[in-house]
Amino acid sequence: MALAVRMRVPCRALLCAGAQLRGAALGRPEWAAGGGDGARRFASLRVLVEPGAEGRVAVMKLKNPPVNSLSLDFLTEFLISLEKLENDKAFRGVVITSDCPNVFSAGLDLREMYGRNPGHYAEYWKAVQELWLRLYLSNLVLVAAINGSCPAGGCLMALTSDVRILSDSPKSVIGLNETLLGIVAPFWFKDTLVNTIGHRASERALQLGLLFPPAEALQVGLVDHVVPEDQVQSMALSVMAHWLAIPDHARQLTKAMMRKATADRLIKQREADIQNFVSFISRDSIQKSLQIYLEKLKQKKG
Numbered sequence: 108m109a110l111a112v113r114m115r116v117p118c119r120a121l122l123c124a125g126a127q128l129r130g131a132a133l134g135r136p137e138w139a140a141g142g143g144d145g146a147r148r149f150a151s152l153r154v155l156v157e158p159g160a161e162g163r164v165a166v167m168k169l170k171n172p173p174v175n176s177l178s179l180d181f182l183t184e185f186l187i188s189l190e191k192l193e194n195d196k197a198f199r200g201v202v203i204t205s206d207c208p209n210v211f212s213a214g215l216d217l218r219e220m221y222g223r224n225p226g227h228y229a230e231y232w233k234a235v236q237e238l239w240l241r242l243y244l245s246n247l248v249l250v251a252a253i254n255g256s257c258p259a260g261g262c263l264m265a266l267t268s269d270v271r272i273l274s275d276s277p278k279s280v281i282g283l284n285e286t287l288l289g290i291v292a293p294f295w296f297k298d299t300l301v302n303t304i305g306h307r308a309s310e311r312a313l314q315l316g317l318l319f320p321p322a323e324a325l326q327v328g329l330v331d332h333v334v335p336e337d338q339v340q341s342m343a344l345s346v347m348a349h350w351l352a353i354p355d356h357a358r359q360l361t362k363a364m365m366r367k368a369t370a371d372r373l374i375k376q377r378e379a380d381i382q383n384f385v386s387f388i389s390r391d392s393i394q395k396s397l398q399i400y401l402e403k404l405k406q407k408k409g
């Protein structure tokens with residue numbers, strides 16, 4: 108247990124203070140207790156948390172329409188919800204899924220990375236780092252119930268889970284497609300992928316910006332199960348029951364043993380990573396790439 112405690116991510120106080128500030132800006136996140144489960148069911152504007160099974164599993168539903176992009180406000184609310192669950196001893200596992208049709212998450216919010224100032228980019232990147240660290244080192248069993256498209260930052264989020272279940276639908280593609288946008292997946296995105304599918308498969312997937320359809324995602328090991336769309340959540344809960352059969356302390360220490368070195372690489376150079384991001388994203392050439400990509404997304408509609 109000691110290792111698990113030591114592993115808690117630093118800068119918690121900092122991010123939480125930031126979260127409260129942003130919460131205030133949002134008109135304070137309202138944790139509306141509701142239903143027969145009392146305080147165990149709560150919601151902010153963009154994250155719903157519902158009881159999953161036997162009171163020890165929670166289902167977190169991402170609700171940032173239309174595409175669950177990971178905006179700063181969304182990240183703030185998600186991190187507050189996750190912390191509430193981590194601190195509630197009743198919960199041992201969390202299923203993460205989407206409340207938006209056909210999209211698990213469109214990844215990082217491009218509007219947070221385009222046309223803003225360096226201070227904003229730094230604040231945003233710190234929140235993205237925090238999301239990854241919190242999820243990757245979580246003591247909870249995390250199961251991603253991926254019920255739709257899952258590119259880039261959405262894929263990163265899924266990769267932090269202990270198990271990934273993907274819906275068998277043509278819309279459900281998953282991968283780190285950053286190069287298609289003319290940007291580069293940071294080293295800790297890459298490390299998380301390598302830890303999941305190995306070096307060679309990652310090299311190919313990252314350079315080509317591959318978005319894998321379900322059968323290929325399963326074959327390469329990016330996801331653990333592919334099931335019909337209406338069975339994603341039930342499969343997630345059934346897989347969860349298997350993982351919860353393992354004593355927490357042994358499983359948590361093992362998870363820490365597997366993931367700590369990867370997390371430490373970022374923890375040791377968080378500030379440098381932020382500066383790197385700010386200078387990279389502020390380049391005219393990168394801003395131009397993002398502008399073109401955003402325009403393409405808009406044109407797709409018309």
Ligand SMILES: CC/C=C\C/C=C\CCCC/C=C/C(=O)SCCNC(=O)CCNC(=O)[C@H](O)C(C)(C)COP(=O)(O)OP(=O)(O)OC[C@H]1O[C@@H](n2cnc3c(N)ncnc32)[C@H](O)[C@@H]1OP(=O)(O)O
Nearest residue numbers: 176213214215216217218256258259260290291384387404
């Ligand atoms: C040396 C290196 C050093 C440091 C590295 C530094 C920086 C680089 C790191 C950056 C890492 C980036 C990670 C990311 O996650 S980038 C985001 C990548 N995401 C995508 O490519 C997905 C884009 N979206 C889509 O493909 C589709 O929207 C999707 C998800 C398949 C859903 O399709 P559909 O249901 O048809 O919906 P629309 O496309 O019509 O979209 C509706 C609406 O949402 C807007 N939108 C979509 N995605 C995003 C997004 N990621 N961010 C913000 N907004 C998004 C879209 O434009 C539409 O808007 P509208 O106003 O037209 O309604």
